[in-house]
Amino acid sequence: MFLEIFDPKAPPKPIGIDLGTTNSLVAYVHNERPLVITDCNLDALTPSVVCYEKNGTVTVGRAALAKAHEFPRETIVSAKRFLGRGADDPETRKLGPYEFVAPAAGEANVVRFRVNNSVVTPVEVSAAILRSLRELAADELTNVGPAVITVPAYFDDAQRQATKDAARLAGLEVLRLINEPTAAALAYGLDKQQNGTFAVYDLGGGTFDVTILLLEDGLFQVKSTGGDSALGGDDIDRAIAHHLMSALKIDDSASSPSFTRHLLNIARDLKHELTTKSEVHVELTDKTIVVTRDDLNAIVKPLAERTGAICRRALKDAELSTGDIDGVILVGGSTRVPAIRQYVESFFGKAPLADIDPDQVVALGAAIQADLLAGSGPRDDVLLLDVIPLSLGIEVGGGVVDKILPRNSPSPTGAKATYTTQEDNQTGFTIHVVQGERELVADCRSLARFTLKGIPPMPAGMAKLEVLFQVDADGLLSVRAKEMTTGIEQLVAVKPTYGLDDAAVEQMLLDAYDHGEEDLAKRRLAENRVEAHRLIAATSKAVVADPELLDDASRVAIEKAIADLEKAAAGSDPGAIHLKIEALDAASKEFATRRMNRAIARAIEGRSVSDVSAELDAKDRHNERGEKQ
Ligand code: ADP
Ligand code: MG
Numbered sequence: 001m002f003l004e005i006f007d008p009k010a011p012p013k014p015i016g017i018d019l020g021t022t023n024s025l026v027a028y029v030h031n032e033r034p035l036v037i038t039d040c041n042l043d044a045l046t047p048s049v050v051c052y053e054k055n056g057t058v059t060v061g062r063a064a065l066a067k068a069h070e071f072p073r074e075t076i077v078s079a080k081r082f083l084g085r086g087a088d089d090p091e092t093r094k095l096g097p098y099e100f101v102a103p104a105a106g107e108a109n110v111v112r113f114r115v116n117n118s119v120v121t122p123v124e125v126s127a128a129i130l131r132s133l134r135e136l137a138a139d140e141l142t143n144v145g146p147a148v149i150t151v152p153a154y155f156d157d158a159q160r161q162a163t164k165d166a167a168r169l170a171g172l173e174v175l176r177l178i179n180e181p182t183a184a185a186l187a188y189g190l191d192k193q194q195n196g197t198f199a200v201y202d203l204g205g206g207t208f209d210v211t212i213l214l215l216e217d218g219l220f221q222v223k224s225t226g227g228d229s230a231l232g233g234d235d236i237d238r239a240i241a242h243h244l245m246s247a248l249k250i251d252d253s254a255s256s257p258s259f260t261r262h263l264l265n266i267a268r269d270l271k272h273e274l275t276t277k278s279e280v281h282v283e284l285t286d287k288t289i290v291v292t293r294d295d296l297n298a299i300v301k302p303l304a305e306r307t308g309a310i311c312r313r314a315l316k317d318a319e320l321s322t323g324d325i326d327g328v329i330l331v332g333g334s335t336r337v338p339a340i341r342q343y344v345e346s347f348f349g350k351a352p353l354a355d356i357d358p359d360q361v362v363a364l365g366a367a368i369q370a371d372l373l374a375g376s377g378p379r380d381d382v383l384l385l386d387v388i389p390l391s392l393g394i395e396v397g398g399g400v401v402d403k404i405l406p407r408n409s410p411s412p413t414g415a416k417a418t419y420t421t422q423e424d425n426q427t428g429f430t431i432h433v434v435q436g437e438r439e440l441v442a443d444c445r446s447l448a449r450f451t452l453k454g455i456p457p458m459p460a461g462m463a464k465l466e467v468l469f470q471v472d473a474d475g476l477l478s479v480r481a482k483e484m485t486t487g488i489e490q491l492v493a494v495k496p497t498y499g500l501d502d503a504a505v506e507q508m509l510l511d512a513y514d515h516g517e518e519d520l521a522k523r524r525l526a527e528n529r530v531e532a533h534r535l536i537a538a539t540s541k542a543v544v545a546d547p548e549l550l551d552d553a554s555r556v557a558i559e560k561a562i563a564d565l566e567k568a569a570a571g572s573d574p575g576a577i578h579l580k581i582e583a584l585d586a587a588s589k590e591f592a593t594r595r596m597n598r599a600i601a602r603a604i605e606g607r608s609v610s611d612v613s614a615e616l617d618a619k620d621r622h623n624e625r626g627e628k629q
Helices: 062-067 122-140 157-169 180-192 232-249 257-274 295-317 339-348 363-372 502-545 552-569 573-589 589-628
Strands: 012-021 023-030 033-036 049-052 059-060 074-079 111-117 119-122 144-151 174-179 196-203 209-215 220-226 278-284 289-292 327-331 381-388 393-396 400-405 414-418 429-435 445-451 465-471 477-482 489-494
Touching: 012 122, 012 180, 012 257, 012 363, 023 220, 023 363, 033 363, 049 062, 049 122, 049 589, 059 062, 059 122, 062 074, 122 144, 122 157, 144 157, 144 180, 144 363, 157 174, 174 180, 174 363, 180 196, 180 209, 180 220, 180 327, 180 363, 196 339, 209 295, 220 295, 232 257, 232 289, 232 295, 257 278, 257 339, 289 295, 295 339, 327 339, 327 363, 393 465, 400 414, 400 465, 400 502, 429 477, 502 552, 502 573, 502 589, 552 573, 552 589, 573 589
Parallel strands: 012 144, 144 174, 196 327, 220 381
Antiparallel strands: 012 023, 023 033, 049 059, 049 074, 111 119, 196 209, 209 220, 278 289, 393 400, 393 429, 414 465, 429 445, 465 477, 477 489
């Protein structure tokens, strides 16, 4: 019989994990210093690659990467891009040479890869990577504790949930998921006690993310995020490969897939070498090609400029300019490229913080957070605030979106807005909850639709509908609608970003950016049409109701103005509709004044009767009491 050897002096050691698209790392805090854990080759990076072989063997990391060439369909790279995405998401089809399997009836709507005779989901692939990291940690630490795992700041609820599921599958207890840029800031900020506004510039293998963070006495607030899920070191590799092709005078289309892969590997090595050297000689076919740092700079320039445009937008969203940024944190292997560093420096007008290895900074920050949450040291907790990635609103008249919670609002958060009925005797409101940046409902994502019923009939404009939006710390939205005069209320829980992946979020942001002016014109048109129809209906109704207040000339003028407005509203010029609205207002002004005066006179009459009787009643009661006293 064996006795389990257990060292009671070794408490579970909390770990921090950077589960990256290209590479993953695990770190922990030792003697108050965060350290990454390396493998037997002293390599801290585990490529985020999993190979499923025919005989059932599952290989992870560098060994799996080596098999990608031989088994392209069975070797899953960049599984993170598929996390939390629907099986029918057209975006996922473009990624990689995989064989996708549609979910069977009743199965969850997630991506499935066929790998030999089995089927795996991105959650399982991520779990294999996490398991491998846990084993790496177990080699170094006697007792592996719970983990803090990092996710991109823009990850939606489904993607965060999928990451948690992967950890559970890997047998890891999750202390907390934190945002990658926040982890990077923790690695810098907490150690060095820096407060201020920081930009975290993360250029990895296949993705670019920028985050504007506010650091204040241990409070981390994400002010805005931006990115491109198809921009990274891989693009530099492709551009260098292209450069080599033209140097060899080979046509792109003439290259075989295996030659292309060979060239991409050469390109990556060359890129890494040019980080420290000023020129590199490559032997290719029978030629020697010299690639200089200047060549690389020219290749990288357009990519760097694309990141600049995204940074500019993130700054704009945070209502800041480059001068407001106290420091720039470099994250991701591709920020080692000197031209990228120089670009970042000139863009922000200051040298970026780079004294922590950009490959490791996220994992180190995660380890610090894990230590704060579960470690032995007597340190204060760190409060992390997050933001909602896209605006939340409801549909109002004319298919226009009324944004209730603008994007980048820190969560948990809440906001309310009040609406009223458009028509007389409306007994129900339909509330359509949407998410997106565009002005029209048709261009946003529909999240939920529900109806508040049982409102007693009232004239248009009398009912008061209060809509309350609340987003909790996990990013989940609930909507409460209440009719204030009757107190009728309804509550629905909505998953705010259900089915939205980062690319969709980005696309929606880009669309809003591209269509901003066009959208505003559409919105004005929709709003003016709603107003035109309301005015026509109200005026026509009044003309029928009080014909005795109208002389013939006014009647003719009003009818003409109505006809003109109807014609303008059928067209698509918001300005013309506006003019005709003003014209109808002017034509019916006198009539409206007469109606108003009469209504007031009647109201005064009516009120004086009841007021007098009420006053008398009150006096009577007072006198009665007075007598009794
Ligand atoms: P991710 O966050 O996507 O997992 P990483 O932060 O690990 O990615 O970055 C991987 C990228 O960094 C790859 O494209 C790799 O070629 C690039 N990279 C790593 N080291 C260097 C270097 N010394 N010079 C240039 N690029 C590098
Ligand atoms: Mg990364």
